Amino acid sequence: MDFGNFLAALTPLNLAVAMFGVVAGTLIGSIPGLTATMAVAVLVPISFSMAPETALILLGAIYTGAIYGGAYAAILLNTPGTPSAIATTFDGYPLAKQGKGDLAVAIACFSSVFGGLVGAFALLFLAPPLASVALAFGPVEYFWLSIFGLSLIASLSQGNLMMGLAGGALGMIMSTVGVAEISADIRLTFGSQTMISGFEVVGAMIGLYCIPVLIDMCSTGEKHLKITGDVAKMPILSAARITFNSKFNLIRSSIIGTLVGILPGAGGSVAGLVAYTEAKRTAKPHQKFGEGEPDGIIATESANNATVGGGFIPTLVLGIPGTPPDAVILGALMVQGVRTGPELFQSNGSIVYTFIYGLLIATVLMLPIGLIIGRYAYKSIVTIPKAVLVPTVGFMTIIGTYSIRNSVSDVVIMLCLGVFGWLISKYGFSASPIVLGLILGPIAEQGFVQAWTIGSAVNNLPGMFFGRPLSQAIIAFTLISLILPWYLNRKKSNKGGH
């Protein structure tokens, strides 16, 4: 790590590549159905002819841009552009419905940049010690982490906990459809070849979140989003003030994002959900999460962008990809002839540090680029006539879902889930617990079965599930997040009664 590497990252070529990567990533990430993994995967061939550090900067910039880009559709259309932006819909869309879509987009941008910088600094200064955290996480910790994420259902249930829990259970059942990962049993397909590969998470998410919005939008003549201020002006200063006034939430969520990013297989969606849970758990009495609370956007967006730097830690130090896009980047590195592993920082130090500085620069560039693209995205969505907006978004849901697995069946499933999601939303059930179950179900199942097998083999199941310090810490957090809001509400109502 020296100043020379920093200057190497500042060459015109590297700057241009970082800028191109952020723009391309943001645009691709904003399209529902195109995930950060796809953004990196489709653009990876461009990097083959570049020097390793430039290639890494390009891929890192695309990745970080795509994670941020997912927030646009989440805020303006209630459709997470990428799975990382699921929790952004919880408060982003309600805020946009109040006529503050531009504010929400700007808050998402500031939070994403801050989270991205925290993740990149962790990669710069703490990579080797933090990589050991990834190794300390066994199957049982993954299981408890997913249970911690599922505890968010309690707060997403909007007044009817039983309906929320039923939705979560339904999502977990949906996640089991297809071939079982551990034993290869074929589950819940009822002989259908189409269902053998199971529900495609992104397609299901588009269906459950976006189709209900489209169905409601086409049925009334009201405007899709309210406009309260001047569409041409972005409330940048207010957004910066709101974001940085929430310092503790911002820092905590960024750290959560970095740590979750380090865990192989967890990714931005889990980071966003965990950070959102924590933000909600520690909310002040006046904060109304789920109704357009800026802290919800801050938590999710800072956490999901922090996973970018966090995910690179095990990728570079251990050769284990932290998140799915990291797996693609790892492949690209191998093509480049760069061997990742503990010696990488010594043997190819200049490449690694130039890349890390490049990632920092790309993250900083995301601020102006993100605000400019965000402004146009908001302007387009609020000014475009509803008659054009509805079929256009409908078209994008079709092409986005189709392109994930090149399957028409996925589009049909997406539409059916959308209609189902719309129907149940009218009767008190929410789509979010279903999506939560669908995403966290496989992590919980795999962790549970593996931990059960190991625990049975060593003849110590209770010790396996409850005896490890990391597990105990996660269990404690889960219990706190479930019990504390209930206890505080009870205390408040008791005070009110007296």
Place this chain on the structure above:
Amino acid sequence: MADLNTDTSTQSVNNTNKSSTRGSIVVASLLIIIGFITLYDAASYTDIDSKVFPQTSAIALILFSALAIAKQIMQPSIVSGIELGAWWRRIVLVGSMLLSCALMPYTGLLFACILTFAIGLIASMHDQWTQRKAMVYFLCGLSIIVCFYTLFKFVLHVPLP
């Protein structure tokens, strides 16, 4: 007369609430059925590792749905229910999207989506139609579809039909 009007509107709100509560119970019952189907299917799995998770989730689904029904009967919470009106728009929109799935293998994605867009445009139009509006809106949509089709097919190399 005013009292009569108030009574009628209160009665209508009560009827809506009742039908919404009934709707919630129907949805929860449907979830219970899904739970039992899962349990039935899980009984045929050869490996215990495959059974544990779906069975646990199915039992949870049945239990929570039953509790949700009990709560709706004893302490009904207000749910919006489906507002009447504009049903044709909703059906036409979803139907057009399903139609594009059916047409896609035969006509290709581009034509199927242009047709879907045109039908969706009719379903979502709440203003007065004018010849100019129809032309501008359709051309606008057409250009968006062609742009995205080109992006996906030729830049991102997605093998679109």
